[in-house]
Amino acid sequence: MILFLEQIGCVRMAACHGWNYKLDYTRNHGLAAWLDAQVGTEKIGNADNRYPNGGLMNVTGYDLADYIRKWQKDNHLEHLSVCEIILVKPEFQHLRQYVGFANVLWSHIQQESFLGYSSTYHDQNTKTEMSTQCMMDFAHMDFQDRLPQEDSCFYWLDYFCLRQCQGNFDVDCTIELIQDIGKVVSAVDSSFQYIKRHFGVVCCGPGEHQLDVPQQHHRVQK
Numbered sequence: 001m002i003l004f005l006e007q008i009g010c011v012r013m014a015a016c017h018g019w020n021y022k023l024d025y026t027r028n029h030g031l032a033a034w035l036d037a038q039v040g041t042e043k044i045g046n047a048d049n050r051y052p053n054g055g056l057m058n059v060t061g062y063d064l065a066d067y068i069r070k071w072q073k074d075n076h077l078e079h080l081s082v083c084e085i086i087l088v089k090p091e092f093q094h095l096r097q098y099v100g101f102a103n104v105l106w107s108h109i110q111q112e113s114f115l116g117y118s119s120t121y122h123d124q125n126t127k128t129e130m131s132t133q134c135m136m137d138f139a140h141m142d143f144q145d146r147l148p149q150e151d152s153c154f155y156w157l158d159y160f161c162l163r164q165c166q167g168n169f170d171v172d173c174t175i176e177l178i179q180d181i182g183k184v185v186s187a188v189d190s191s192f193q194y195i196k197r198h199f200g201v202v203c204c205g206p207g208e209h210q211l212d213v214p215q216q217h218h219r220v221q222k
Contacts, residue, residue: 001160002133003095004082008071010064011054011115019115019133020055031066039111040122047125054115054131057123061110061132061159069164078165102156103148105178108132108187114159128190132157135187147183156181 002019005011014020023044027035040058047057072078077085083099086092112129113119119129130138140150147153156177178184188195 001157003098004086004092004160005064007092007095008068010067010071014055018052020052021059021115023055025056025059025063025067027063028066028070031062035060035062038121040120043123046116047120047123048127051117051125051127053113053118053120053125057120057125059113059115060119061108061112061114064114065110065159065164068159072165079163081163082160084163100154102154102161102181103183104153105156105181105184106132106136106187107184108135109189109193110158111193112187112189132187139185139187143185147185 002011006013006019009022010025011019011021025042027042032041039060042059042063043057044055045057046052046055053059068082069078072080072085077089080088086095086099111119112135113131115133116131117134118125118127118131121129136155140147140153
């Protein structure tokens with residue numbers, strides 16, 4: 001995931017801070033019209049240097065998805081998902097080893113940051129809203145007996161598996177997808193916005209193959 005984002009110019013490796021967003025990212029007007037009020041405008045910096053948040057404050061998964069969509073449109077690839085692009089475009093062939101049949105569906109809210117340790121909202125870092133990247137790392141530590149080994153774990157994650165430029169939410173297809181994959185991780189945020197989202201509601205039904213991962217330092221398994 002990270003290597004693809006680096007190749008399309010979305011992220012970069014920064015000394016001492018790991019992977020960072022490209023600092024010249026600017027949220028488009030349509031997205032800013034509603035997202036700025038919810039999370040604040042994007043700003044360079046980390047709210048807490050001990051827990052870096054990707055070099056930009058107040059950046060969310062909505063920003064990541066929008067960046068991917070813009071890149072796809074600029075390259076006339078609106079009809080494909082990121083995984084499909086990797087499989088069919090020669091310039092991404094070195095990443096094909098990282099694409100496989102999904103064996104874990106990662107369900108989350110797009111308001112969380114993708115990079116860093118935790119999300120920042122309105123320039124504040126509470127350390128309770130972990131980033132997608134960090135939550136995936138913690139999930140493997142907390143549920144290693146119930147998840148595939150990291151080198152054989154293929155996540156179904158919306159940013160990379162959905163065709164972002166097309167209408168993509170279908171309840172019946174989502175239910176069938178969950179059944180086919182067989183294992184779901186629900187990354188539940190601390191304010192429980194997750195259970196108010198359509199995709200979250202579909203994914204959060206009980207079952208022996210579901211792991212509920214609250215976004216807190218002390219996580220519990222239902």
